[in-house]
Amino acid sequence: MEALRQLEENMVTAPVFGPQPRPPVRELSLEDFLKHHPVKFNRKTSPDAANQWLKDLERIFYAKTCPAENMLAFTVYMLTGEAEHWWTSTKSIMEERGKSVTWEAFRGKFLSEYIPDSIRYAKEVEFLQLTQGGKTVTDYAEKFKHLSHFYTLPLDEEWRCQKFENGLRGDIRLMVAL
Known part of the structure; x- marks a missing residue:
């Protein structure tokens, strides 16, 4: 019996093949979120x-794989002043109308409130008309990237590259084409 007991104690477990189990993901807490020093938003x-x-905020959420319900709660926590009043009012109206109060809903309402369609449209036109002109290529690239976020139609990589290249000054475009 003693020999069997010692044999069981000394047995090596067979190696497990396949992917190792992932350690449990710890849910992002408000304190963890605040360690990233997000800025408050007050509408001004x-x-x-x-x-x-x-x-x-989204960069923090996606890097930390934050659940959507926490994204909404943490974002609302960062609202102050007029922005906080705006969201309280908007949320009440949504609830009265039976609409879901989700992160996606907040995001859509926020964008339409703080980046009105008229401004989004103006930025879209600015993007479509953008050329390098007297800017350096770096400045042109930064402006291109910034304005492309306001373009509402989906951009495939080929169209984006063609648009960028066509906006370059002629002498630089020739070098790029070669």
């Missing part, structure tokens, strides 16, 4: 700043 900004604020 430009449409570009509002758009950047939302993108900055």
